[in-house]
Amino acid sequence: MAQTPVGCWAALGALLWGCALALPRGMLYPRESPSRERKELAGLWSFRADFSATRRRGFEEQWYQRPLRESGPTLDMPVPSSFNDVGQDGQLRNFVGWVWYEREVVLPDRWTQDLHTRVVLRVGSAHYYAIVWVNGVHVAEHEGGHLPFEADISKLVQTGPLTSCRVTIAINNTLTPHTLPPGTILYKTDTSKYPKGYFVQDTKFDFFNYAGLHRTVLLYTTPTAYIDDITVTTGLDKDTGLVNYQIVTQGSEHFELQVWLLDAEGSVVARGTGGEGQLQVPNAHLWWPYLMHEDPAYLYSLEVKMTTQTATGPMADFYTLPVGIRTVAVTETQFLINGKPFYFHGVNKHEDSDIRGKGFDWALLLKDFNLLRWLGANSFRTSHYPYAEEVMHLCDRYGIVVIDECPGVGIVLAESFSNRSLQHHLQVMEELVQRDKNHPAVVMWSVANEPSSSLQPAAYYFKTVIAHTKALDPSRPVTFATNSNYATDLGVPYVDVICVNSYFSWYHDSGHLEVIELQLRTQFESWHHAYRKPIIQSEYGADTIPGLHEDPPLMFSEEYQKGLLARYHAVLDEKRKEYVVGELIWNFADFMTNQTPQRVLGNKKGIFTRQRQPKSAAFLLRDRYWRLANETQEGPRSLCLQYSPFTV
Ligand code: GCB
Secondary structure, X not given: OOOOOOOOHHXXXXXXXXXXXXXOOOOOOOOOEOOEOEEEOOEEEXXXXXXXXXXXXXXHOOHHHOOHHHHOOOEEXXXXXXXXXXXXXXXXXXXXXXXXXXXXXXXXXXXXXXXXXXXEEEEOOEEOEEEEEEOOEXXXXXXXXXXOEEEEOHHHHOOOOOOEEEEEEEEEOOOOOOOOOOEEEEEOOOOOOOOOOXXXXXXXXXXXXXXXXOOOEEEEEEEOOEXXXXXXXXXXXXXXXXXXXXXXXXXXXXXXXXXEEEOOOOOEEEEEEXXXXXEEEOOOOOOOOOOOOOXXXXXXXXXXXXXXXXXXXXXXXXXEEEEOOOOEEEOOOOEEEOOEEOOEEXXXXXXXXXXXXXXXXXXXXXXXXXXXXXXXXXXXXXXXXXXXXXXXXXXXHHOOEEEEEOOOEOOOOHHHHOHHHHHHHHHXXXXXXXXXXXXXXXXXEEEEEOOOOOOOOHHHHHHHHHHHHHHHOOOOOEEEEEOOOOOOOOOHHHOOOEEEEOOEOOOEOOOOHHHHHHHHHHHHHHHHHHHOOOEEEEEOOOOEOOOOOOOOOOOEOHHHHHHHHHHHHHHHHHHOOOOEEEEEEOOOEOEOOOOOOOOOOOEOOOOEOOOOOEOHHHHHHHHHHHHHHHHHOOOOHHHHOOOOOOOO
16 A cells, blocks of 8 residues: 555555445435434534644544544534635645544434334435544445445444444545546655645546535434335326335345325325335326426325334334326437426536535525526536435425436546446446435436546446446436537447537637537537437536626626527527427536636636626526426416516
8 A cells, every 4th residue: 555645545444444335225315204213413523634744643543432632632613514615724625635523422212222223324425535433433434425325323322321422434535546536646746846745636627626524414213124225216108107116125024015105185196015016196297397387396205114023013114205207218309208308498506605615505405496496497417426315305396307417527537447447436326326216306317527538448438337327227318428529429329318518619719709609500410410319508608707797798707608608599499499408507606616727716607606696697598498498388388487587
């Protein structure tokens, strides 16, 4: 193992604890039910960054063995939040290496004394590599910063006279050529320019590598015999909705399963028994996207009850899963939801805001969804990583369609196409599909953004990742976003829908809005001619400083952003009548990036500022999206869209 300060964390973890990364088991979102409780560990945690030269003092001194305050000074750190922007310390903002979080939790007696109770610790996301101890005992290790992981800690909290437990989480934000996203540590060895041991993290993606406990950390309970996983797929036979379910249980060989499907009013519309089956719902209310129907986002509830006989009598576990009945299909020229053509008029987002960085925040979530609805957006791509589970739930409830992207962004080095990287990419897709497979809002998986797919190994790499994703979930199409030329992208033959990012009159022909129409037409025609697949304009946009005005339009002014959008729209209006099935603006809001001479406090291509205030282009896009919605909706027009600039 190389004695590098930060680049060896995976090997370090494996060596110290001999722990292999396991495939995910059930990852049902923890919900309360008559048999399940949950306890969020939000609030202030103790925190320390390991500034030692090797970044390994925490392991050498075993900081997890005792309360963190006993091994040195600690800071208060909010969870969920990135650690980078909450303090006044520039070194901590840019820190690369291990940071340590710790929290004492008081547990209810029934959790520690009832041996039929199972206690689980779930971490919503810890960016990027995490090792977890409870009362000094290693319980979990996870690679990947955007997906949840769990540890069953029942045994630990149910032995001895415990009323509290100490959760310690060490997190390393170092990115290597084999992580997703990849990165490299650059060691600056010229001592005439840099202090001894100096290194920086280099990445090839355009957002700041915020780190920490970004999402909810929680404890929840289930009975020891429990519902571990549910997979639902839906179909339609004329007016009858078909709900296929598969249930995986753990903890007992002898049990009964009962399922009920309830409509939104709580009436049972179908019932079944056993671990798998099909429920039929005559005259089903379909799940429609927002603005495609007068009654969008209709959700049923699948209630599952597992009953086990124990020596002390019957024990039951209950879990309720929201279910939307809808179908997704792709033709050569169309994207169909419930058999009707669907046009994506939406945005690309980031999990990003002032102070909390990538930390989850309910107020921000609701503000963003209110803005999406104001805008008339019916969809977004989770550029460039999976978003918090709470975001996905709201998409189901509001009818916002999602292209669910994995963190395969910035894959440009040859090493990042190696077998090691590929295996990790497959694992991430498994975790993502496992987490998000039951969301009706998710209509497509995206396996990457702008990989260097003209490199020779790319063809095999993407063929494998896409085939694996389709095998995991045959019910959804798969894509990735390309920015290459149609003739050089070796991965595109394997996708179902072509997503193209282009920045005409921005990175090329800067300042020349007049070339957009010709170049965009050429782009669409060559891709469609080569592959005969539907196309989404998955990114386009211009950096804009709010309040800068220039007419005639100059780059960075609000007029230039509007002018660029309008020219894209002219061509999109032609091609959406043929095979273009969507347009996603880059970006919903301004967001933080690495510091470079090209970025003025981050990427400014938002139509909203980072504080979620509109630039002029937001109004232009809003007019367009509501017009598109009026043209493409299903159902009685008068009931549906009452666009007025002053309402909604
Ligand atoms: C892209 C990337 C996105 C960047 C954007 C830009 O092609 O996919 O991550 O932020 O361009 O603004 O340069």
